Amino acid sequence: MSIKKTLFILSFLAIANFSTAQEKYSPNWESLKKHKAVPDWFADAKLGIYFHWGVYSVPAHGGEWYGRWMYTPDRIGWGSTIYKQHKKDYGENFEYHDFIPMWKAPKFDAKEWVDLFQGMGAKFIGSIAEHHDGFSLWDSKVNQWNSVNMGPGVNVVKAIAEETKKRDLKFMATFHHGFHNLFFAKQEGSVLRPASRHLLSYESVETPQEERLKKLYGNLSYEAENNIWLAKLNEVVDEFLPDYIWMDFGQRYIDEAHRKQFLAHYFNKAQQNNKEVVVNTKGDFFPTELSVVNVERATMEDITPEVWITDFILGSAWCYDKTKRTAIDPKKAIRMLAEVVSKNGVMLLSAGPMADGTMPIEQVQAMEKIGAWMKLYGEAIYNTRPFIKFGEGPTVLKRDESDAWNAYGAIKKGLGNLNSKDIRYTTKGKTVYALQLGWDAKDGERTLSVFTKKNQVKVKSVTVLGSTEKIKWKQNSKGLTVHQPNKKPLEADAALVYKITLK
Template sequence: MYRILIPLFLPLLGLLFLYGCAESSSAAVVNRGASPSQPTYTADWESLEKYNESPDWFADSKLGIYAHWGPYNVPAFGSEWYPRNMYVEGSKEFEHHKRTYGDQSEFGYHDFIPQFTAEKFDAEEWAQLMQDAGARWGGPVAQHHDGFAMWDSELNPWNAADMGPKRDITGELVKALRKRDMKVITSFHHARNLQRNAADREHWAGWSSHYPYNPAYATATEDPKLRWLYGNVPEKEWYPYWLGQLEEVIDQYDPDIIWFDVWLNLIPEQYRKEFVAYYFNHATARNQEVVIAHKKDDLPIEVSVLDIEQGGKTDVSERVWLTDITLSNQSWSYVEGQTYKDPALVLRNFIDVVSKNGVVLLNISPRADGSIPQEQKDVLHTMGDWLKKYGEAIYGTRPRSKYGFGSAKTEENRFGGQTATIKYSASDVRYTESKDHKAIYAIFLGAPEPGEVELDGLGAIDFPPKTPVKRVTILGTDTELEFAFDVHDNYIVIPAGVTFDEIATVVKLEME
């Protein structure tokens, strides 16, 4: 019963929160949850920028996996934006919904939730698959734009523990991941959940809100509980609700990474500062090093890691960066008829990102019942099998001054260099280097042809090895290669009659 009553008290809580912020921003941080009594960080950028936004464990990890999974998987049509688009007249989702489920005024998005039962969800299986794929961290989309919380929430009445699966999805997955000594990510997309367009009758489908306000549908509901799902709540009540859910996940699950989708800039700056301070203080009290990931300019780069969706850098970055890439071609969530990327492309793209000082966040798309399609498992197992053999060239490495060379071309788009769709070949080589500078790895993105290969960028007038090269081998074998690294030459000789890895072959240069 107390869960049902919570939304009724949120307006009062919002006013109390705002009063507390007016009195003292730092005091608001001190008095919440598990933050220390004497916080290390206050809610201002000058204080927060002292935190190390990219700890070594994150730079070393190279690969994480999360899952777009929620009630939007039930219709399995269009994309994870079905909750919005089903209310946008003229969209394919709008027409599909009317044909399949009836008029939106009679069957709304909230009516899918009882059908989201997750009967095949197995946290142990998910965590093991993530680990087998070579990921060092993983987790759920904790809340997408749709406003449904995938954790056991006391604040959000629309949560997986109380309805739908009636299980603490986040809690179960966190436990399974930590059991495997993996770190945890929780992602949040709920900055768009607030109704910001109700007063604009000509633009009800405005982009600043996920759900288009329309008096004909539940998106305009005044129901004291249902309005929290659709975000039809006054701003003074909703912003503390946005922040409170983040604090709840921090206190209950201690995530190592909190990742934000774009539109975080819609949240007033003070609330963003309050979140960052709360998270950093909570982590500091636990001797935990945490990471915040943001997109575009939604947070200062000094307090968080930049994420580039489905894209990436065209050159080596001084700062560690992140890219989120989905295995599927049509949608981030599972839809009927989904197709998937070639495993070789996914792996080669991953290597390219690592060579440019990046980390990859791969997305999987489970079905509504919690099962993961075999095609996705096959891609992940291909990744894992390769990393089991050649992970030495990936984990814990750092980029070189030149990331490599080759014929693969990047194309600029709104996400950056479109690394997610580049066509690579064995003529493309990417470099990584061990942190102790004792080894350089030249990774051929395919099976190289026999013959002499000049390693562009390792020459004496470019960025040569710090100490003389003493041995060159094909990683994973005992095959030694002829080589020359001096003031005149920098080449290796690829021998004939050797079986190479068709996806990516690693040549290791060992230094004295």
């Protein structure tokens, strides 16, 4: 064999071996399940935030599903009111894409938004990449319907990603586009039809725009829709490589082969860049061996063996709604965070900016109040793990059998009722944090029954975060009895934190 031929074969083998080394994951479940679903950074983070901002922010009424309900006259319930209101506000011939030129964002400032999110205490910060409506928020080469080509003229994903990474925070991109092919279609009972035809009539659209509209409104074949679903994800992975790609329920309508291809590409890209990344499953579109379970606006019944995540609304709706200018009660948000973390969960909030890029003042104030508490007492949340029991107290959280997420273990009823009689536990090393979910002006004494001799938990000392007072405490066969300090610490109306050091 000639030297030249030998060198060629050796070079080929070297390249093949290098490629194999770099491509750890193949698009099959056996290979993909080798991915570590929950890296330490995610288990430690506990609190994240992103936002719903898009074309639907222009009408600012009826939520981020406005584009569907404006074409749905026979929708039972609140959807039908949007259909009528849309025609009243904009006329008979005003289509969803007509909102795009109206979406201007002169006040969008990524630094200002990330300042707010970081100030709230979020350890991972996200940008919505694409919602169900088919409009991308980055400079997509596969989808001309994007926020750089038209509308605000802003690469939203890039701006938030760069600002977040400057601060050594984790970056998240959210994708809801698995439902896009069905979003502008009618729903027949509970059966959603692949490649359904949306409700627009193309007779009224000028010929040069017709093909572009098909892509926006999901009026492509099922095969084409699957291909563009994957292409969009690959663009964001290749350019931004998010630490976390959050995915909405609609991914279950995507062909399984495409889902596997996405995961293999994402995991391999992360492997090549020495990055530990996260995906979630909202339902069963990904196996739980490789993904984090997501339940919407809910908690779990008890401590789970694996980390999970739940998402809540910061404002009155997922996106900005001009008819309801309210925000989450910061005290309730903090109590829900304690509840979630005590059961091995992570909490994600969604802000709803106005179309012009302004963050509504009521949401800003809520973030500031949450941040004030986190700054003082975050050690009881960040980097913690569940204790031998998640908590105790009179508030009972119940299952709602009619709720879609009930099938995945989620419970909702009673979440808003958590109060100062309820305790939630977290732990870190030899320290246990007992979070009393509010300040009790009438009864400052608590007996924490988990600290009994039966559980072999011996207490060395008790302090209260934010207080310099000496705390009265006693451990006996009934548990650990503790007394609130006489003076209420700052922000303790949301939650008071006992720091319990074990022997």
